[in-house]
Amino acid sequence: MFATLSLSDHNISITTLAIHQSSGAGGNPTTPPFWLAIPFVVLLLMIATGPVFFANFWHKHYPKAAILLATFVMAYYCIVLENKIKPIEAAAEYVQFMALITALYVATGGIAIQVNARATPLANIGLLFMGALLANLIGTTGASMLFIRPYLGLNKTRIKAYHIIFFIFIVSNIGGALTPIGDPPLFLGFLKGVPFKWTVIHHILPWLAAILMLLSIFYFFDRNNKVALDCRVYPGTLSITGSKNLIWLTMAIGAVFLDPTIFAWLPTIDYHGHSISFVRELIMLTIAALAYHTTNRQILQSNGFSFTPLNEVCLIFIGIFGTMIPALELIGKFAASEMGKSLITPNTLYWGTGLFSSVLDNAPTYLNFVAASMAAQGANIELIANVQAYAAGGIYPDSVIGLKAISLASVFFGAMTYIGNGPNFMVKSIAEQAGISMPAFGHYIFRFSMPILLPVLFIVWLIFLAP
Numbered sequence: 001m002f003a004t005l006s007l008s009d010h011n012i013s014i015t016t017l018a019i020h021q022s023s024g025a026g027g028n029p030t031t032p033p034f035w036l037a038i039p040f041v042v043l044l045l046m047i048a049t050g051p052v053f054f055a056n057f058w059h060k061h062y063p064k065a066a067i068l069l070a071t072f073v074m075a076y077y078c079i080v081l082e083n084k085i086k087p088i089e090a091a092a093e094y095v096q097f098m099a100l101i102t103a104l105y106v107a108t109g110g111i112a113i114q115v116n117a118r119a120t121p122l123a124n125i126g127l128l129f130m131g132a133l134l135a136n137l138i139g140t141t142g143a144s145m146l147f148i149r150p151y152l153g154l155n156k157t158r159i160k161a162y163h164i165i166f167f168i169f170i171v172s173n174i175g176g177a178l179t180p181i182g183d184p185p186l187f188l189g190f191l192k193g194v195p196f197k198w199t200v201i202h203h204i205l206p207w208l209a210a211i212l213m214l215l216s217i218f219y220f221f222d223r224n225n226k227v228a229l230d231c232r233v234y235p236g237t238l239s240i241t242g243s244k245n246l247i248w249l250t251m252a253i254g255a256v257f258l259d260p261t262i263f264a265w266l267p268t269i270d271y272h273g274h275s276i277s278f279v280r281e282l283i284m285l286t287i288a289a290l291a292y293h294t295t296n297r298q299i300l301q302s303n304g305f306s307f308t309p310l311n312e313v314c315l316i317f318i319g320i321f322g323t324m325i326p327a328l329e330l331i332g333k334f335a336a337s338e339m340g341k342s343l344i345t346p347n348t349l350y351w352g353t354g355l356f357s358s359v360l361d362n363a364p365t366y367l368n369f370v371a372a373s374m375a376a377q378g379a380n381i382e383l384i385a386n387v388q389a390y391a392a393g394g395i396y397p398d399s400v401i402g403l404k405a406i407s408l409a410s411v412f413f414g415a416m417t418y419i420g421n422g423p424n425f426m427v428k429s430i431a432e433q434a435g436i437s438m439p440a441f442g443h444y445i446f447r448f449s450m451p452i453l454l455p456v457l458f459i460v461w462l463i464f465l466a467p
Contacts, residue, residue: 031333032326036076039069040323044359047316047419048441063315070322077325085272086325092276094321098314101422103252103284103291104145109305110245110295113150115238119158121222125215127151128167132175132211138253140176140183144423146249147171149303152434158225161438164431165448166218170211172423173415177207177408181253183421185366185410191261192370193387194403202404206464210412213456242299248291255283309429313422320419328364331356335372344376346398346465350405354413354457358420366410373402405465412457416449417441 046065050058074087117123127147135143148167155163176182178200180190186199240246258280260266268275334340349369356365371381377396379386393400414421418428418441428438439447 032077032081032329034330036073036326037330039073040320040327043069043319043323044419044441048445052440052442063318066315066319066322070319073323073325085274086329087322088271088276089274090321090325094317096277096281097317097321097422099281099284099288100141100252100256101313101426102310103255103288104142104249105310105426106288106295107245107248107252107291108142108145108149109303110242110291110299111146111249112241112299112302113146113238114241115150115154117154117238119155121219123154124151124163124222125219127154128170128215128218129211131167131171135171135175136178136182138249139181139256140172140421141423141426142249142253143175144172144427148427148430152431152436159436160225161436162218162221162448164427164436164438165444165452166214166221168424168427169214169415169453170218172427173421174207174210174214174412177203177411183411183414184363186407188363188366189370189387189391189403189407192381193384194391195388198391199407202400203408206404206408206460209463210456210460213459214453217452217456242296245291245295248287252284252287255280255287258283304434306433309426309433312429313426316419316425317422324360327360328368331360331365332368335368336375340372341376344373344402346401346405347461347467349373349402350409350461350465352409353406354409354416357410357413358416362410362414362421366406369406370403373399373406401465405461408460408465412460415453416445418444 043066046058046062050062074090077083077087115123115127127150131143131147131151134146138146144167148171151163151167152159173183177186180187180194180196180199182199186194189199190196258266258277260268260275260277266277266279269278270276353362353365353369356362367381374381374386374390374396377399379390379396379399381387389395390399391403415424418424432438438444
């Protein structure tokens with residue numbers, strides 16, 4: 001077994017990823033058959049088509065479908081493959097994901113940011129850019145939860161689906177590419193030995209190019225919004241109420257770093273050589289409870305706060321976390337194979353990482369591609385000195401541009417689907433709770449992601465990565 005660190009796309013969690021074929025308790029191979037990835041594909045198809053073709057059935061029964069598909073995959077691992085470790089890891093990562101999402105959702109629900117300005121294209125661009133910058137300090141999830149409500153409030157008289165789509169593109173994903181705090185794959189790289197400042201040095205120009213292109217496209221969308229603009233005079237100020245919840249928000253972000261890999265003294269649950277974090281999760285859930293019970297009820301009401309979006313994310317991602325286990329294992333095995341290594345170039349690293357990060361957990365995808373690209377040149381991702389040399393360049397050919405391709409793709413392509421990154425689905429649910437008709441899964445991809453986002457990602461590749 002080749003042991004590595006894995007970081008959940010939706011939360012920071014340290015697990016062991018079996019890249020090579022391992023053996024179960026009874027000595028049987030635990031590499032899953034290819035057909036075991038079918039439940040994940042089925043779930044994706046149901047998420048894509050359910051709200052459009054059988055909406056009533058989907059909204060009533062999607063929790064059962066998600067739980068049943070996840071249960072089938074996890075039961076196959078435990079009973080047939082005799083591998084209980086992967087299901088336990090997936091369950092632990094799910095709890096960690098939900099703990100962070102819950103803490104951030106509840107804490108930000110008690111913060112009311114009022115933008116006292118007219119809802120113009122330029123005002124929206126300013127708010128989106130501010131959210132993108134802040135995503136590098138509090139993560140894309142924190143920035144999304146903090147800014148989505150004032151963004152909705154600013155545009156309440158002229159809100160359209162495209163407003164939410166561009167928010168997902170810019171704030172919930174691409175914005176967090178400048179620091180390891182911004183998105184979990186980058187934090188994983190930092191833990192492995194990539195210098196903290198590496199991301200801002202190598203990502204700043206692609207980040208700025210992608211943000212500016214998307215904001216420019218957004219401007220033309222918003223300028224052509226035919227709803228009459230509010231002609232009242234506004235002071236052009238921004239005010240914050242519920243500022244004590246900023247303390248809860250800061251504590252939740254700080255708790256992210258309470259990881260046994262960083263602080264070895266933290267108690268963990270040891271399971272077959274795997275250290276499962278629980279202190280951080282208890283702290284986050286405690287923060288959520290305290291934030292909810294200490295928040296001014298009027299602020300919650302003004303924000304339209306309810307637990308419905310959180311409940312929907314909780315149920316959908318049970319299915320996603322449970323069914324994507326074999327898909328990730330199969331990708332990891334191929335990335336480490338001789339055939340996989342032979343295909344490694346900066347171009348394939350960018351598009352390969354991007355493709356899988358669109359629908360799978362982008363942190364283990366990042367890990368698999370970095371491990372494979374390093375191994376192809378005789379470097380070991382488990383050795384910090386090797387990772388530092390790989391990030392610095394000069395020893396391993398094309399190492400800097402290869403790592404740059406993986407890093408950018410793992411963050412940028414998360415915006416291609418609703419499930420590409422944790423904040424995406426949460427933002428969608430909050431918007432729908434506010435009465436906004438959001439495009440279905442497939443509609444999101446074919447109307448917005450492919451014609452708008454994909455060309456931007458192509459230009460980024462062409463300018464900064466292509467030979």
